[in-house]
Amino acid sequence: MQKVNSTPVSELGEFGLIEELTKGIKILNPETIFGVGDDAAVLDYQDKKILVTTDLLVEGIHFNLIYTPLKHLGYKSVVVNLSDICAMNGIPKQVTVSIAISSKFSVEALTEFYDGVKFACKKYNVDLIGGDTSSSLTGFLISVTAIGEAGENDIVYRGGAKPTDLICVSGNLGGAYMGLQLLEREKNIFTENPGVQPDLSGYDYILERQLKPEPRLDIIESLKVAGIKPTAMIDISDGLSSELIHICKNSQIGCRIYSERIPIDVTTCEMAKEFNMAAETAALNGGEDYELLFTVSIKDYEKVKSIKDVSIIGNVTDITDGLNLVSPDGNLIQITAQGWNAIK
Numbered sequence: 001m002q003k004v005n006s007t008p009v010s011e012l013g014e015f016g017l018i019e020e021l022t023k024g025i026k027i028l029n030p031e032t033i034f035g036v037g038d039d040a041a042v043l044d045y046q047d048k049k050i051l052v053t054t055d056l057l058v059e060g061i062h063f064n065l066i067y068t069p070l071k072h073l074g075y076k077s078v079v080v081n082l083s084d085i086c087a088m089n090g091i092p093k094q095v096t097v098s099i100a101i102s103s104k105f106s107v108e109a110l111t112e113f114y115d116g117v118k119f120a121c122k123k124y125n126v127d128l129i130g131g132d133t134s135s136s137l138t139g140f141l142i143s144v145t146a147i148g149e150a151g152e153n154d155i156v157y158r159g160g161a162k163p164t165d166l167i168c169v170s171g172n173l174g175g176a177y178m179g180l181q182l183l184e185r186e187k188n189i190f191t192e193n194p195g196v197q198p199d200l201s202g203y204d205y206i207l208e209r210q211l212k213p214e215p216r217l218d219i220i221e222s223l224k225v226a227g228i229k230p231t232a233m234i235d236i237s238d239g240l241s242s243e244l245i246h247i248c249k250n251s252q253i254g255c256r257i258y259s260e261r262i263p264i265d266v267t268t269c270e271m272a273k274e275f276n277m278a279a280e281t282a283a284l285n286g287g288e289d290y291e292l293l294f295t296v297s298i299k300d301y302e303k304v305k306s307i308k309d310v311s312i313i314g315n316v317t318d319i320t321d322g323l324n325l326v327s328p329d330g331n332l333i334q335i336t337a338q339g340w341n342a343i344k
């Protein structure tokens with residue numbers, strides 16, 4: 001992890017480190033009046049509603065530094081929060097990034113992490129407006145808070161789905177999970193035979209899905225352009241089953257999704273075959289795809305059908321029907337949550 005240059009953090013001290021990590025930041029949004037450099041940032045949202053979301057990432061629980069490049073980790077730490085703003089049908093505007101670091105990190109390693117943070121901010125037009133810096137005795141901790149905006153009537157909650165609504169997902173599912181399985185497999189091989197180089201060729205797509213997810217701001221935009229406001233929405237961080245359960249519970253509805261309609265990439269299918277598992281299981285129970293799961297009124301069928309990269313996978317039913325997956329031969333299978341859970 002640490003390259004030729006390895007400056008101990010103690011050489012810069014806390015304030016020197018903060019300055020090093022946050023240098024070169026240019027404010028991108030007019031809503032950001034003041035960012036890094038005082039006791040608090042100053043924002044101006046005028047008549048918009050403000051969305052706030054936060055995520056804590058813990059070394060050994062949420063990420064493994066053995067196979068996670070620090071730049072990717074910085075990028076992903078920001079992106080997973082932007083995805084939550086997206087899932088409210090909002091536009092992310094600012095983030096704060098707080099870190100607790102163990103002594104194994106050099107200034108160069110942290111700069112790499114921040115390169116990823118800054119890259120995500122630039123790509124998604126978000127201002128890094130502050131954070132906090134501490135040391136840690138137990139590994140690397142990252143806490144990111146994202147702030148975004150939405151018009152009062154544009155906000156989409158998990159609780160608005162109604163029977164007959166269509167259930168839709170963006171992109172494809174299960175790739176991030178299969179990417180993780182591949183990384184874990186190669187890590188284990190390497191631990192047992194340190195001489196063996198990992199064989200990750202041909203699987204760039206699922207590795208990218210795991211290491212470098214993207215928030216689907218493009219889908220939020222496409223829905224807006226099509227004149228559709230989803231009735232309910234959530235981002236898929238813990239697997240399709242788990243997120244469907246959240247929407248159904250909050251909206252007091254049931255659902256029926258069709259297994260053949262769940263979008264899965266061919267690379268995900270191939271990797272699943274290698275692992276002797278059904279790709280559908282990865283889509284339903286794997287996590288971290290950061291796609292959007294949403295419901296729209298049946299009236300919007302024609303409009304939603306024509307949006308690129310959106311699949312209609314089923315429909316909302318009455319709560320008494322429960323949550324069902326329809327298999328290719330027409331059998332109903334009850335959907336239960338087996339998604340990833342950080343609290344074990």
Ligand code: ADP
Nearest residue numbers: 018036037038039097098099129130131132133
């Ligand atoms: P305080 O003592 O008030 O907590 P700090 O010295 O921690 O202030 O922070 C000074 C400025 O640097 C603040 O604007 C803070 O938000 C920002 N900051 C501190 N740590 C980080 C970090 N890891 N990433 C981004 N900004 C940071």
Ligand code: MG
Nearest residue numbers: 131132133134
């Ligand atoms: Mg501080």
